[in-house]
Amino acid sequence: GENVEQHPSTLSVQEGDSAVIKCTYSDSASNYFPWYKQELGKRPQLIIDIRSNVGEKKDQRIAVTLNKTAKHFSLHITETQPEDSAVYFCAAHAQGGKLIFGQGTELSVKP
Amino acid sequence: EAGVVQSPRYKIIEKKQPVAFWCNPISGHNTLYWYRQNLGQGPELLIRYENEEAVDDSQLPKDRFSAERLKGVDSTLKIQPAELGDSAVYLCASSLSGQLMEQYFGPGTRLTVT
Numbered sequence: 001g002e003n004v005e006q007h008p009s010t011l012s013v014q015e016g017d018s019a020v021i022k023c024t025y026s027d028s029a030s031n032y033f034p035w036y037k038q039e040l041g042k043r044p045q046l047i048i049d050i051r052s053n054v055g056e057k058k059d060q061r062i063a064v065t066l067n068k069t070a071k072h073f074s075l076h077i078t079e080t081q082p083e084d085s086a087v088y089f090c091a092a093h094a095q096g097g098k099l100i101f102g103q104g105t106e107l108s109v110k111p
Numbered sequence: 112e113a114g115v116v117q118s119p120r121y122k123i124i125e126k127k128q129p130v131a132f133w134c135n136p137i138s139g140h141n142t143l144y145w146y147r148q149n150l151g152q153g154p155e156l157l158i159r160y161e162n163e164e165a166v167d168d169s170q171l172p173k174d175r176f177s178a179e180r181l182k183g184v185d186s187t188l189k190i191q192p193a194e195l196g197d198s199a200v201y202l203c204a205s206s207l208s209g210q211l212m213e214q215y216f217g218p219g220t221r222l223t224v225t
Contacts, residue, residue, distance in 0.1 A: 006153075032211040043115075043202070043216040044154065051211060089153045093211060096167050098144075101153030 002027045002094045006102025013080050014110055021105045023090035024072040032093035033066060033073045038104075039086045047088075048075070080109045113137070115217035117203050123223045129191035132220045136184070136205030143180060144214060145188050146202040154202055154216075160186065161208060193224045 003026040013019050025033075031052035036044035050057045050064045050073065057064050061080075066073040077084055087106050091099040116135040124130050136143050141162050146154035157176065159167040162183035171178065175194070180186040190197055200219040206212040 004153075034213065036216075043218045046213055046215070049213065091153070097142075098156045098159060098167055099154075099214065101155070104151070104153055 002092075002100045004090060004092050004100045004102040006090050006105060008105060009103065010106045010108070012108045012110065015080060015082060017080055019075075019077045019080050019084070019107055019109075021075045021088055021090065021107075022072060023074070023092075023102050024070075025092040025100070026071070027092065027094050027100075028071065029095055030071075030092040033064070034091050034099070035064060035075050036089045036091065036101075037086045038089065044089060077107075080107075082109050082111050085109045115203055115205050115215055117201075117217040117220055119220055120218060121221050121223075123225065124193055126195055126224050127192040129189065130193055130222060131187055131189045132201050132203075132222075134186045134188070134203030134217060136186075136203070137215055139207070140205035140215075141183065141208040142206045142212065143186050144204040144206075145178060145186070146204065146216075148200045148202055148219070150199070157188070190222075193222075195224050198222055198224045 006023045034049035037047045038044040050066050061078045063076040087104045089104050090102040094100050143160040145157040148154045158171045158178050160180045178188045200221050202219045203217040204214040206214045
């Protein structure tokens with residue numbers, strides 16, 4: 001069935017360093033890939049998304065890349081700050097309109 | 112603009128009791144989703160509505176879960192009877208109609224079944 005694998009499950013970086021989270025998906029028909037940030041006890045919030053007609057998208061310190069041939073996509077955060085600490089979820093749009101989420105990456109940015 | 116509203120925020124019940132969650136989507140969003148998020152995992156879709164029609168309820172455990180969106184705006188998700196394994200955060204999300212639309216989540220209802 002449809003599946004999204006996300007790695008790593010935890011990531012610890014020093015403030016100012018970069019963080020990279022990687023996801024792979026199984027449904028070759030997927031064509032929309034959002035990323036959500038979820039702080040403890042709060043709602044998931046959309047931070048960036050990419051559609052299959054582009055290979056890369058950037059928004060300030062956040063960028064996402066997509067490789068449709070390999071069926072993987074990645075989130076890159078540069079110049080990390082303590083407020084970037086949260087759980088990040090990738091997702092892939094599956095047939096029928098639903099999103100399949102990865103298992104999450106807990107990012108910790110140490111000052 | 113108000114975001115997705117959910118109530119209650121927290122609910123503690125004993126097993127075998129019924130429970131209901133309410134969601135009001137962003138104004139103008141015809142598509143509404145109910146997700147369940149277990150601790151340490153990503154959200155999993157339970158049901159998706161386009162206006163008042165449930166277009167994907169394949170993941171909804173229909174023996175004990177039910178949902179409705181009678182007027183195509185707000186929605187209610189019910190569990191009867193609740194089981195210990197139902198403890199989770201129940202998230203509602205909404206989006207504009209159509210494929211590939213951004214989904215906006217509500218704050219969720221944290222359910223604890225004892």
